[in-house]
Amino acid sequence: MRSVVLTKGVPDFSEGAVSFDEDGHLERGKTPTVMNPNDAFALEAALQTRVRHGGHVSVMSMGPPSYSEVLEGAMESVYADDSYLVSDRELAASDTWATAITLSAAIEEYQEQVGDVDLLFAGFKTADGETGHTGPQTSWCLDWPIVTHVLALDIDPDERVLRAKRLVEGDVDEIETVEAPLPCMVVADPEFAPTYRKAEHRLEHKRLRAETQERAADHEAQLTTWGHEDLNLDPEYIGLDGSPTIVSSVDPIPKAPSEREATMIRPDDPDGMGEVLEEMHPYAAGGD
Template sequence: MHSVVLTKGVPDFREGQVSFDEDGHLERGATPTVMNPNDEFALQAALQTKVKQGGRVSVMSMGPPGYESVLEEAMGVYADDLYLLSDREMAAADTWSTSITLSAGIEKIDEEPDLVFAGFKTADGETGQTGPQTSWCLDRPIVTHVISLDVDEADGKLRAKRLVEGDVDEIETVEAPLPAFVVTDPEFEPSYRRAEHRLRHKRLVAETEERVEEYEDHLTTWSAEDLELDPDFIGLDGSPTIVSGVDPIPKAPSEREATMVTPDDEEGMEEVLETMRPMAGGD
């Protein structure tokens, strides 16, 4: 059973990590890049599949050379091998040309994947389009909003429960033939009910923790030429999306007053300690 997980690098939006220019626009070069948080659910789903079915888990991303750190982070969750699709020709791609590139990368892997996993949506785009569009390029059945899944390799089927949101949230159980495409929901929870599965999960996590220290030995990088991609269909030239404008991100107003205290201000430090002491005692 071979699974491929798609991931993307996004700005680290945690407080204190994001850098903006004077107009309120995000400065990507000055903001750390991390693995898209929703992609961890896809990684957990692929890991669960490996624990129960065996096989191999590959992780793939499209981006600049700096995205190697994103793949390193992904391997920290779990991966047997890593693929980075990186080329200036791929830059400034919208979701459509990204999907074309990713589908070409998936098709180039020597072993056709039984399952391709993607996260719900990215923290910097929020469109949720890349997964379904990549599935369309691969001509595979797709199951979205997956919160649990199981694979019947003998029957060549995927059985999944998916969250259907509406006036009242419902759980829908569906089947799809393999090979298939899965988009995990943030509500996805891996399940390891059997003791042998829990032990195998523990062993695989320990193995990937060792492997991540030398992740570059497990990394393959492909250019547009390697993937035999037409420059007219990838990157900015292959993107039909037209951005009419970008609004600055509003700066949140401060809701609390702050008193600055330096370490050499003995009186001020004593006041800080007096303020914190009741909290440290649990009061």
């Protein structure tokens, strides 16, 4: 069983230092980066699959060289064997479509160099774009089936079939059970929760964790970087030139006041603490 997990670095909005150029494009080199939170569920799904069925797991991302740190964190999360970074100036300012074209080409290159992929995992959506397009568009480029909003999954290796429970969003949330032939793409829902009921699975989980801690300590040795020429991509169809999306405007996120009115109360001040309790009591009681 061979799996690849797509992950992405997103701006660390908590730092309040998100930078845009004059055309409204995010300047990733000037913005602190963290792993996309929703990718954690894709990593959990891939890890569960590996623990249950064995095999090889790789993590892959597209972005600037600094994304190697994101991949290092992803490797530690999913206990991956190696990681792949698609990084090139020609890829800058890619929208979801140009990103999907690039990632699908990277998967095809991976299959030529490493081996056939059975499962491709992705997160529900990214914290910076919120579109949820990249996973479905990548599967379309590969001409693979895709199962989205996955809550639970398992594999029948003999029949080469994925069986999954997925959330159906509508007027009423429903759960349906579906099947898909391998290879296929899995988009994990934020409600995905891995399960390790068998003792052998829990022991395997522990073994993989210890093994990966040693491997991740020398992450660069397991990192492969590809540019657009390595993937035989035409610059006209990637990056900004290959992105049909147009940014009409960017509104800055308002920052909280640097100074706020505050009253300092010492814990050993009974009168002051009494005032705090009196102030908080209506809210604790459910008042307005």
